[in-house]
Amino acid sequence: MTNLQREDFSKWYIQTIQKADLMDYSPVRGCMIFKPDGFEIWEHIQEEFGVRFKEEGIRNAYFPMLIPESFFTKEADHIEGFAPELPWVTEAAGEKLEERLALRPTSETMIGTAFSNWINSYRDLPYEINQWANVFRWEKKTLPFLRTSEFLWQEGHTAHENEEDARNRTMRMLDIYKEVIEGVLAVPVYQGRKTPSERFAGAVDTYSVEAMMKDGKAVQAGTSHFMGTKFAEAFDIKYLNRDNKHVFCNTTSWGVSTRLIGSLIMTHGDEQGLVLPPKVAPTQVVLLPVGPWKKKPEIVERLEELQKQLKAKGIRVTLDDSDNSPGFKFNEWELKGVPMRIEFGPRDMENNQVMTKMRDLDDKVAVSLDDIEEYVEKSLEEMQVRLLETARQMRSSHEYTNIDTLDELKAHIEEKRAAGEPAGWVLAGWDGTEESEAKIKEETGFTTRNIPFVPAVEKTTCIVTGKPAKHTVWLARAY
C-alpha cells in the first residue's frame, strides 16, 4: 500500500472525507452538502463556542441575508475587498429589482446600519451580538470545508465606548478561539497580527489564529478584527458619551467557520482515514460484537446493556451489530475516525472483559467490564490531550527559524520538495514593506501568515532586503 497521505495530500483529503461520509458535492459550483456526520462535528463546535459566548454576555441574533448594493459602497475598503466574489440577486417574483442585492459575504454593513439605529447612549454600550449564518464568497478554486462558495460560520459584532474596550474584546475573542481550537479540536494555533495587506477589508487591525496542517501548509482558523471608528463613521454609529457629546463607537468583528472541520481533518487524519478528537466526534465509542455467529444474540444483548451504561454517562456510543465481518467493520469505523473501539466476543464474556482500542494508538487493551465506564471516560480525555500533543510535535518538526535570506528559503523549499517532505513554516524577519511581502509571495508562493505575539526567535534582518527587520512573521503556503 502506498502512502497516499504523503504522496498526494489533497487526494488523500478528498477521498477521506467522502469515504467517511462527511460531505458530498452538490450540483451548484463550489457549494457542498454537509452530510450528518460532517454536520454533527459542526454542531459540537457550535455548542462549545455557544457556551463561551454566553459567558461573555454575547447574545445571538439574526440579520437578513440579502444586502443592498448601496450598503457596500459606504465603506470603500470593504467593497473593494468583497466586490470580486459577490453573487447578486437581480430578479425576484418575476420582476427585475431596482437595486441589486448581494448574498452576504459578511454582515458588517447590515449590522452597522442596525447598530446606528439601536445605539444611542453610553448606557447602550457595549453592544455585543453574534450570528450563526450561511455566507457566500464566489470562489474560483474550491476545496470542501476549507474553501466553498457557500459556507457556515459565526460572526460576532460589537460596539464600544472607546478603543481600549474594543481592543480588549478583539483580543478576548482571539483567546477564546485559541482555547476552543486547541482544547476542543486539538489543533494547535499561533496567535498573531495580520500584515496590512492581509487585513480584513476595512479593519484597522486583523488578528488571527493560524494552524499547520500535516502537509505543512497553513490554515487561517479564525480572525478577530479591530475596526476602530472606520465602520462607525461609514454607518454613522454614534452615541451620547458621558460628557454629553455625540461621538463614534469603536467596533469589532470576529469569526470562525466550517473550515475548522477541514483543519481538524488535515491535522489528525492518517492513512487509515479520519481521526476525530473525542469532543467533536459524532460517535465517540463504537461497540463491535466479534467471534462465532451462533453466540451472537447474547453478545449483542450484553453490548446493548453496555451501550445504555455509557449513554447514561453522556458518551456518544454506537453499537454496530450489522452482518459485516469484524475486519470490515474495524476498517470502516477507523475510516470514520471514531476515537475508541470496543470489541466483545464469547471469550471476553467468559472473562467479564472487553478489548479496547484507541484510534490513535496501536495496542489493544483488555479491560474488565466492572471498570469499563471510568476507563472509557479516562481514555477519551487522554486521547483528547494526546491528539493536541501529537499535533504540536508534528508542527514543531516542520518549523524553521534559521532561514535568513530568500535564496535560503528557495533552497529549503526545493530541498523539501525533492525529499517529498513538507516545506513547513518559516519564521522570518520582515522590513515591514509591501514590496518585500509581495516579493516573498512571487518568488516562493509563501505568504505571511501572521506576526506572532510570542515568536520563538526574534529575527533581526529582513529575509528579502537584509535591512533591519521591523517584524518577525510566519511564512508558509496557505489554504
Next chain:
Amino acid sequence: MTNLQREDFSKWYIQTIQKADLMDYSPVRGCMIFKPDGFEIWEHIQEEFGVRFKEEGIRNAYFPMLIPESFFTKEADHIEGFAPELPWVTEAAGEKLEERLALRPTSETMIGTAFSNWINSYRDLPYEINQWANVFRWEKKTLPFLRTSEFLWQEGHTAHENEEDARNRTMRMLDIYKEVIEGVLAVPVYQGRKTPSERFAGAVDTYSVEAMMKDGKAVQAGTSHFMGTKFAEAFDIKYLNRDNKHVFCNTTSWGVSTRLIGSLIMTHGDEQGLVLPPKVAPTQVVLLPVGPWKKKPEIVERLEELQKQLKAKGIRVTLDDSDNSPGFKFNEWELKGVPMRIEFGPRDMENNQVMTKMRDLDDKVAVSLDDIEEYVEKSLEEMQVRLLETARQMRSSHEYTNIDTLDELKAHIEEKRAAGEPAGWVLAGWDGTEESEAKIKEETGFTTRNIPFVPAVEKTTCIVTGKPAKHTVWLARAY
C-alpha cells in the same frame, strides 16, 4: 386607555413586538431582523424540537441554499407553486451565470437529487434527515415573524420503503408538532388534512396543525407532507427492494418556521404587552429591588445571592438593578412578557420574604425566602399549563359549529364585525368541490384551514350547496 388589542389587533401586534425589542425592520423589503430576545425564543423552540428529532433517529444535515432553475422544473406542480415567489441569483463574481440559481423556498429538489445518489438499497431506508435553514419566498404583503421574504425554519425530508412507513412518519411528525406547540408554546392546535387546493406544491397529502390567534384568525403553525412516489419519480430516488427489484421510494417532508414566534405572541399577548410561556422565555424571572434608595446596596446583594440560587436550578433569571423607578421597571418587564416578577425591599428583608407576581395573574403573593426555589419552579410550571388552558378557553369561545349556510356565515361575520368581536372559526360541511371552496373564499374571505381528524361535530350538508357533505372543515380568515 383604549384597548388597542381589541380595536386594532395588527397595530397592537407590531407595537408590542417592537417595544418588547424582539425585532426590527431591515432596509431589505420584507426581510426582518431577529433581535436577541426574539432570536432566543427561536433557540428554545429549536432545542425542544432538536431533542425530539434526535429521539426519532433523525439527523441534521446542511444543503446548498442556491438551487439551479432546472431542478425546479423536474416536478411540475412544485415549480408551478413556487415560481411566483422566487428570488434569483443571475450574476456572481462579475459574470452572468449560465443558469439562474433560486434562493431556496424549500429544499425538496436539492435533497431529492442528493437522495437519488445516496439511496441504493432497502438497507439504506428509512433515510431521514432534517435541516435548520433560512429560506426565501418573496412576499408582497409581509408581517414580522408571520410572513417575511426570508424566514428561518426546519425542513425534514425522509425516504421510505413503502407508503405505510412514509405515512407513519408524516403522522408522527404532525404529532410531534402538536406536542411541542401545545406543550412548549402553550398554543392549542387542531390537527387535520389540508384540502387539495391548499396542499404543498407537489404533495399527495398535506397535513397541518392550525392555531387560533386572539383576533380569531388562524395560523398554519406547521405542516407535514406525504409525497407518495411523486418526488421520487421526478428525482429518480430508487432503491433495490427485498425482492431484488428497483422501485421508487415513498418520501415525506415537514416543517415549522419562525412564524411560531408570531403565533405565540398573538395567542398569549395582552394589553400590557407580551406574555411568554416560561419554557421559551429568554428571561423567566426578573428580580427587582424596591424601596428606599439608601438601603439599595444590601438589597441588591441579597438579590444577587437569590439570582445565583435560581440560576443553579437552571432558571433564566435577570436582576434589574438599574436606576429606573420600580413602576417604570414593572411596566418594562411586563411589556417583555417575563413570566415571573420578584420584588424585594427593606421590609421584605426584615420579614425574610419576597413579593412575587406572575405575568398572567393579578395578585401578588408573599413568599418566604426559605421556600423560594421550589415556589419559583412550581409557579413557572403552573403558568405553562395555565397559559395553554387559557388559550383553549379563548379558542373555544370563538368556535362556531351551528352555521349551516353561506348566508348564515355572512350574517355571523357581519354581526361580529359590528360588535367589534372576532368572527372566529366555523366548523362547516363541505361537498368536497373546488367550486364550493372557492365560493366560500370569494364571498366571505374565509378559507378552509383543515379537515380535522376529530371534529367536535360531523356536519352533514355542504355550507355552500346544501348537498351532502363529504368533509367537515374548519373555515377561518388566516394569516
